[in-house]
Amino acid sequence: MRLAIPREIHPGENRAAVTPETVKKLVRLGADVVIETGAGVGSGFADDLYTAEGASIEADRSALLGSADMVLRLRKPDTDEVAMLKPGCIHVSYLDPFNEHALIRAFAEQKVTAISMEMIPRSTRSQKMDALSSQANLAGYVAVLLAAARLPRIFPMMMTPAGTLKPAKVFIIGAGVAGLQAIATAKRLGAKVTAFDTRPVVAEQVQSLGGKFLEIDLGDTGQTQDGYARELTPEQVEIQRQAQKDVIADSDVVITTAQVFGRKPPVLVTADMVAGMAPGSVIVDMAAETGGNVEGSVPNEVVDVNGVTIIGTGNLANIAARDASTMYASNMFNLVEDTWDKEAKRFVLDMENDILPGCVITHDGAVVHPTIKEMITGAN
Numbered sequence: 001m002r003l004a005i006p007r008e009i010h011p012g013e014n015r016a017a018v019t020p021e022t023v024k025k026l027v028r029l030g031a032d033v034v035i036e037t038g039a040g041v042g043s044g045f046a047d048d049l050y051t052a053e054g055a056s057i058e059a060d061r062s063a064l065l066g067s068a069d070m071v072l073r074l075r076k077p078d079t080d081e082v083a084m085l086k087p088g089c090i091h092v093s094y095l096d097p098f099n100e101h102a103l104i105r106a107f108a109e110q111k112v113t114a115i116s117m118e119m120i121p122r123s124t125r126s127q128k129m130d131a132l133s134s135q136a137n138l139a140g141y142v143a144v145l146l147a148a149a150r151l152p153r154i155f156p157m158m159m160t161p162a163g164t165l166k167p168a169k170v171f172i173i174g175a176g177v178a179g180l181q182a183i184a185t186a187k188r189l190g191a192k193v194t195a196f197d198t199r200p201v202v203a204e205q206v207q208s209l210g211g212k213f214l215e216i217d218l219g220d221t222g223q224t225q226d227g228y229a230r231e232l233t234p235e236q237v238e239i240q241r242q243a244q245k246d247v248i249a250d251s252d253v254v255i256t257t258a259q260v261f262g263r264k265p266p267v268l269v270t271a272d273m274v275a276g277m278a279p280g281s282v283i284v285d286m287a288a289e290t291g292g293n294v295e296g297s298v299p300n301e302v303v304d305v306n307g308v309t310i311i312g313t314g315n316l317a318n319i320a321a322r323d324a325s326t327m328y329a330s331n332m333f334n335l336v337e338d339t340w341d342k343e344a345k346r347f348v349l350d351m352e353n354d355i356l357p358g359c360v361i362t363h364d365g366a367v368v369h370p371t372i373k374e375m376i377t378g379a380n
Contacts (some may be wrong), residue, residue: 005072006039006064008074016039017329017332020053021326029336035047070089076093076100085112089112091113097118105367114362117359120359121358123355134330135317138324140177142319143284147170147255150309151252151282155186168252170252170253171248171251172255175199180202187210214247218240244269252281253283259286265290274296275306281309283297288300289312289315297312298312299314
């Protein structure tokens with residue numbers, strides 16, 4: 001079975017879908033691994049590192065895609081690249097299926113089986129395949145480093161002959177994977193950390209990392225069956241905003257991580273809250289690319305609003321591209337290996353499997369994921 005790995009061509013993207021280590025594992029499974037020239041350069045993996053582990057290199061992108069039995073990549077493809085794939089090919093990557101309806105239709109029309117890495121079910125067994133979590137983990141770490149670099153003071157308390165410097169105050173909104181890593185990183189740097197999440201069940205996790213959990217009574221919130229925070233009502237969002245206002249004003253750094261899967265994230269830090277922060281304060285809006293949690297944030301830009309720095313830099317995991325590639329490649333390999341037939345030396349699309357039905361979007365000329373099918377049918 002030929003596994004093709006194209007080079008990521010999204011502007012600024014340095015991550016790769018496979019590393020030399022995962023190529024070695026794929027070759028051991030019996031796969032014929034073909035990688036586009038330069039696919040790993042952004043992460044520090046030269047072509048010869050891949051060939052040393054048994055992969056071959058292909059310079060012709062259309063030939064690479066056209067010969068593939070299975071495509072492993074990170075970013076979603078352009079619709080014109082879907083037409084290069086042969087019917088029956090299996091394509092695995094992020095797809096944004098809730099919003100990319102034209103792309104999903106193109107996969108179905110080409111009779112390509114499309115697997116969405118965002119849709120990997122959250123379960124104990126699927127943790128090793130959960131790319132959203134692996135990348136969010138690194139993003140939370142990077143968010144704190146960006147804030148620390150912009151803040152005109154240090155994070156830890158420091159006692160010196162010239163006097164005592166108080167620790168910086170960091171407020172983190174959202175205690176999912178990214179938020180928990182941000183809490184841990186800020187604490188390691190010596191900051192005084194407060195965090196809030198709409199799911200009271202995570203309070204113990206926040207406290208175990210040394211953070212203080214901000215208690216806000218929002219009524220019934222809970223979480224989805226996959227462990228994500230549920231979308232709040234407008235009334236609950238307003239209660240949250242007002243309860244956080246004083247904490248934000250007293251913070252040196254605010255990091256927002258709140259995203260609602262497949263939809264625009266809520267605005268949690270309003271313009272008047274930004275105005276209430278002291279000059280020199282820093283906000284990192286980790287949701288800026290998808291609509292933003294902070295009024296005044298600009299996707300992929302750093303802006304100054306009356307002395308407050310608002311960082312809207314997107315794709316934060318990409319800043320740690322080598323480690324991000326290592327983690328994503330591991331997620332990808334674990335997904336492939338899970339239903340790999342070692343005798344036939346091929347990936348088996350086992351829809352009786354407890355993971356694949358949740359992330360297979362198209363198959364055999366049709367949209368087969370129930371939720372996405374309903375959305376696309378309703379949009380017609």
